[in-house]
Amino acid sequence: MESGRLTKGCVTLPAESGKEDIVLELAKRCGADVIRDSDGTVLSQEILDFGFDIYSTLCIVRADQDWPGNHPTHLPQQYLMSHREVSGGGELKIEILREFYDEKYRINEDDDPKQWWEVIDRTKGEVVASDSWEYADGWVVIDDTEHFHEYTVNFLVYQTWDSVSMYNHLINDWQCEKTVSLNPFLPEVYQHLMGYFQQWLEKHPSTTVVRFTTFAFMFMLINDSESKQKICDWMGYCEAVSPAAILEFERIRGYRLRSEDFVDMGRFNPTSCPPSQRYLDWIDFIHGFVVRFAKDLVSLCHQAGKKAAMFWGDHWIGLEPYSPLFQQIGMDIHIGACNDGTGLRRISDAPGAQIKEIRLYPYFFPDTFKEGGNPTEESMQGWIKIRRALIRKPIDRIGWGGYLSLAYKFPDFIDHMEYLSNQFREILERTQKKESYKAPIKVAVLDCWGKRRAWLSHFGVDIKFMAGHDDTTVCSWTDTLECLAGLPVNVDFMSFQDIIDTPDYLDGIDVIINDGQAGSSWSGGDNWKKPQLLAEVRKFVYGGGGFIGVCEPSACEYQGRFFQLADILGVQKETGKSLNVTEATGCKIKNHFITEDLRAPLNTGLKKSYVFAAEKNTQILDYNDSHIHLAVNEKGQGRSVFLSGLPFSFDNSRLLQRAIFWVCGQENNLKRWFASHPDTDVAYYRDAGCYLAANNSAESVKTIIFDDEGRESQISLEAYELKWKGI
């Protein structure tokens, strides 16, 4: 730490009652200015009196556990789909809750099943007429079924155990009372919660910031009969359902959503699949409600002289921080858990004047902080990714959560916390919290979600098969986005609909990236059948734009093609439809601008891409047998790059950087504020009159820095070192 630098501020520490000494010592070492409680911890009066700002955690929908006992219909609801029952012909009985956790769900018998449920012949794909079945005592009996057809029932349930409480009981062995949530969409609940919160504010005079985790609805998490996770989507809107909400939606939108709109053949509209317009309408509707609910709560905070913080946590559904409506809430502080550059940019790029804070990993919990654990190593791996992105676009604060006393048992981790806190403050201070220099290149990531899901990773099928990973909510398993998060270019997100709806939407964009597996919301699925989209993207490229396709870009089976932009990309993927068509040979190229900095053979994460040249002029830069992994092409004034995948590494980030500069014809601008060694970065801060050289690796390196005008200077950096230079 240089002398004269800030030694305090911008850091949030968790605290716990009975550990006052530790709290004080660590707060001093880390320069913390805020103390928070966590799920399961309480702050003592002594801590509250230390003079720190105090964040108090509150999940309003599960704060009052007295109310739900007297109001059993006020619980959150959702649709479930029964298991598929094979018919033996004639009458068929289905025990609808059989494959679900009975401690978590109670069938909603209050709202007429004939009106709200659907029985479906899944073999035919047809709804069974409602006069052909009856419900009683947990069973649906269907009159006259077809032999060896499969039938399912979509039905409504109440949630009788909150998912988070359940998780902590079953996984973390909590012994406290089980909690339930409430459904704030019901006016009676809404009013009650406002009153409850008013009282809560009065009871928490030391609290300076209410840290909401978060507001109204839990993400999708369905548990099977053995309580295990069955279906999970951290961005799913299917637990915001209730007949009241559906009726209100109908009143506003003019049409009634069906149970099948939520159940979606048992898949519940996964974020990884292209959303239907009906589902998008539902998201917008719930978003509108949550903004109103959150705004009312934040107003109460402000009236009480406190600030409001939101944690992008389990109940974040409806918030949509990238939506313009979000700003109406009046939120003061915007907090997100963060373990990499993608997570950092998700917070730092979010619009609005909120204070931005990240909650670092690992959480101080016994899973990591146990004998033999190495939390310092785990944290450092994440921090280097975060720092790469942070020096491109800053945030305001960092923090930790959990049991401080657990972390205290690892002295090297405490040293590491101090190191991170000081390094973070130094970056903020030296850069004056400004973005670093960006090349005059605007990159737009194109997918179904656009800005709604900016900086949410484009995960693929491998996520399901990662050994030891039974939690498919992980959204920080990044590739292209993680590479992109630390590059000195401007990044935006756009949806297919943006291009279709808005004339000349692509004006001002230099590079389009389309990255994802075929049929995913990221690659785009059937959107690529839309003539207007194809024409606009071709116009963009022919006019000089750059198109980077990763994995299965523009992929959908249509008119004899799989990659609809095969003409632009110069490559095509074989899916078995054109085995009789001989591939073009293409031109194999050894040396190219894009691959100049690769230190080892390109690793796109797979050996077989099944991608072949679609044109004889396609330039093939990397291949394995006949499988193409990297190819470039030119069309009109524009260019394209195809990559069969792009796992995160410093080499691959550099490759992407070079691909971006090449594809929009700005090769000559690459070496302005450029660090030669792929493990290093340089970030230039014009207003602050300085630049920063960063070593992202655990080895000491020498790197050449190219300045504004391409002048070179060599610099040596120790492991992970940052070096600052005034200009």
Add this chain to the structure above:
Amino acid sequence: MESGRLTKGCVTLPAESGKEDIVLELAKRCGADVIRDSDGTVLSQEILDFGFDIYSTLCIVRADQDWPGNHPTHLPQQYLMSHREVSGGGELKIEILREFYDEKYRINEDDDPKQWWEVIDRTKGEVVASDSWEYADGWVVIDDTEHFHEYTVNFLVYQTWDSVSMYNHLINDWQCEKTVSLNPFLPEVYQHLMGYFQQWLEKHPSTTVVRFTTFAFMFMLINDSESKQKICDWMGYCEAVSPAAILEFERIRGYRLRSEDFVDMGRFNPTSCPPSQRYLDWIDFIHGFVVRFAKDLVSLCHQAGKKAAMFWGDHWIGLEPYSPLFQQIGMDIHIGACNDGTGLRRISDAPGAQIKEIRLYPYFFPDTFKEGGNPTEESMQGWIKIRRALIRKPIDRIGWGGYLSLAYKFPDFIDHMEYLSNQFREILERTQKKESYKAPIKVAVLDCWGKRRAWLSHFGVDIKFMAGHDDTTVCSWTDTLECLAGLPVNVDFMSFQDIIDTPDYLDGIDVIINDGQAGSSWSGGDNWKKPQLLAEVRKFVYGGGGFIGVCEPSACEYQGRFFQLADILGVQKETGKSLNVTEATGCKIKNHFITEDLRAPLNTGLKKSYVFAAEKNTQILDYNDSHIHLAVNEKGQGRSVFLSGLPFSFDNSRLLQRAIFWVCGQENNLKRWFASHPDTDVAYYRDAGCYLAANNSAESVKTIIFDDEGRESQISLEAYELKWKGI
């Protein structure tokens, strides 16, 4: 060779003029009874006078090269699709033949383009009105096109150079005259060819058998502007097209086929994709014509006192040897090229009383018979596969083709020919040409083609990416079928339509195999959306039947599922649609009847299957990380087996054998006429009162033979040895 065995017969040798000594010597050593000519070779009078039966090769449609010069419209025709031209808006010009070999094609300007061609906006997927474009001098000009849409033209061409002649000139450096074919569908051509053939018969008095190669139409083979293969399908019917045939089809079937029915978005109805009903109608129509044409030719043969043989060669289109109509032709001898067990069974299982002959590989051509070549090794590899199948279901003759003088330069190969000839004759003689014992199990392979394409391999996308393989016509790259070809079970082929059209079609079948990649004609594609198919297959399994799914069985995206029979198979494949759904854990099983003979870890040809358990009772026998490669399940009285792939090997054949016995509940019957060592086979011939033990490996082995009643006896076998025992 034991004394007393036949030393002559059942063998066909090629001969060539000027090599009479070699012919006589080799005929004696191999015991040949038939001499044939080959493409490019002539038989001298001396050879004709030796007293052998003489096969004379004739491809009738390219026999007379005088006629086509005077009848330019009598050439074969076909549809081509122009390249895709991107519009810059307004008028668009397309040079339709630009990407095709101009020495091979001439645009058909005789039949009105407005009636026979189609211009298609491939971005919209819509046909452009015929009054919006004009054709002249090789160009189509479209009036008013949409900016950045792609357009194509489907147009008719004449073939001005026969594909086989072209291949021999360009690849084998033939210097003789280029030849063209004729279109026998035209009545004038038909009459001319009959007259020509009558004269030919008169000019060939020594010929005892006319060996047709084959009759009317060439398989699909389109060449690009550099003469390279562009599109190829050995089973494709798109070169049988002409306006006359389309009009006759319309007269009979009641509807007109469009150019797009053939062009099929540029893919030309590949055999690997599910055929449309219109394309199947076309196949039937052409089949009907070719049967009439062949029957007339064969009648002339018979009237001339000669026999007729057909070689399943380049012009085989329309013959369909598995169709009942085929028998009307009156063919005497049925010959097929053969390099493996699948090829053997394709001939030996074909219905009818024809003499069955295989043409062995390698063909005596300079590609293999060159310095450094090892034709004996290549032949032995094929022979062992052929022999495995042959001892299950015999044929009548073997033979070779090409330049005998080339083979003569490899003395070890001549020894090998003698060895094969003697071994083949011994098998025929000892077994009295009877099938060997089969377990009382009937296996039916289920795909789109059924019996039409019995014993044609189920190849997948990898075929396109095999290094050095630029010929995608290869149809002997087998997996499951090659394993199946040598197993002691009854095998049949059936189509999805068979099951749907015929009540109780599955009665009498014990095991269904569905093997292929999703969307292929082998896996079945959208057929799996048909409720009747699903109900019948479920009924079959619940009633005690066995279902073996390999690769991507029953796969199509429908009603929330990818494997439509996931309930039967107990597994599901992740394609990205259900990333949010947690897989069932299934039960991992170490020891199982099916895997008992595996000597090394199971190799299904891939590491990642993306297949997971769909039910908790699914038994997982092999997996890699979380990717399942072998799983079994039970439903009702029946069972299922899933395999992620099945490349051919002796271990995998044994695995399939065990899977078949297990899946239909006949585990107790496995060890009846069973050889314990996976590299060995036993075949029992009840009528001949003997059995045969065969060693398929290059190592000497000991194996235990289980007889009719399961009694064991040990036997030692040298490399590749056959041992016979009387009973």
